[in-house]
């Protein structure tokens with residue numbers, strides 16, 4: 001049977017190999033710049049491409065994914081802010097459920113609405129428990145989903161939410177401080193969750209330096225997501241050379 005993107009994530013975890021995703025926001029990327037950008041990506045330690053936004057105001061998602069696919073062999077996963085962002089041009093989708101919130105729209109309604117599209121695609125669907133944690137500023141996810149993040153002080157709530165995700169059958173847990181967060185997720189939280197969780201742990205939000213990246217990896221993150229830092233300073237990719 002063909003190896004899946006998820007199989008590779010599991011294997012990397014078993015081998016202690018750390019993974020890094022670049023997040024491309026369709027609202028912000030300049031399509032003409034994609035070829036140059038990916039030349040830099042390919043010289044770096046980036047292993048995955050996530051595409052998605054809390055909004056896709058100009059409905060650029062499908063076009064952006066199609067162009068990215070022409071310029072990279074890295075796995076491209078949709079990181080959807082809504083079911084409207086689903087396109088079969090990608091390789092797979094993080095099938096998110098916003099477990100930190102209590103808004104049924106983001107717990108199950110968006111997922112139901114996405115089925116018409118998903119049923120006719122060969123996208124690899126990866127059930128993902130998505131947990132929004134306070135990153136110091138009000139984030140787009142908070143606004144769009146009309147939910148509150150969990151405080152970084154509330155370790156038990158974070159851990160229990162992550163484990164409830166695993167027990168419900170999620171294949172990944174994503175601890176999210178929010179795009180452009182002032183405070184990234186504390187290493188103590190990453191450590192506590194990663195030691196008790198059996199499935200791979202994704203961490204993102206507010207990671208802007210090589211040092212922060214290493215701190216999060218050493219604390220137990222299996223895959224880290226960086227968006228804003230690359231948007232604001234592409235030279236950061238050069239610091240992350242393979």
Ligand SMILES: CC(C)=CCC/C(C)=C/CC/C(C)=C/CC/C(C)=C/COP(=O)(O)OP(=O)(O)O
Pocket residue numbers: 025052053054055079080081082083084094095096097098105106107110111114130139140141144145179180227
């Ligand atoms: C279709 C399926 C299965 C799920 C989509 C619906 C769900 C549950 C979404 C989770 C909540 C949400 C709104 C997530 C957004 C995730 C995302 C792409 C964040 C990146 O945010 P940016 O667009 O970079 O934020 P800025 O606008 O601040 O740049």
Ligand SMILES: O=P(O)(O)OC[C@@H](O)CO
Pocket residue numbers: 023176177178179180181203204205206207225226227228229
């Ligand atoms: O943009 P940044 O702060 O890197 O966050 C990445 C991702 O976790 C946001 O959904």
Ligand SMILES: [Mg+2]
Pocket residue numbers: 025028053179227228
């Ligand atoms: Mg963004």
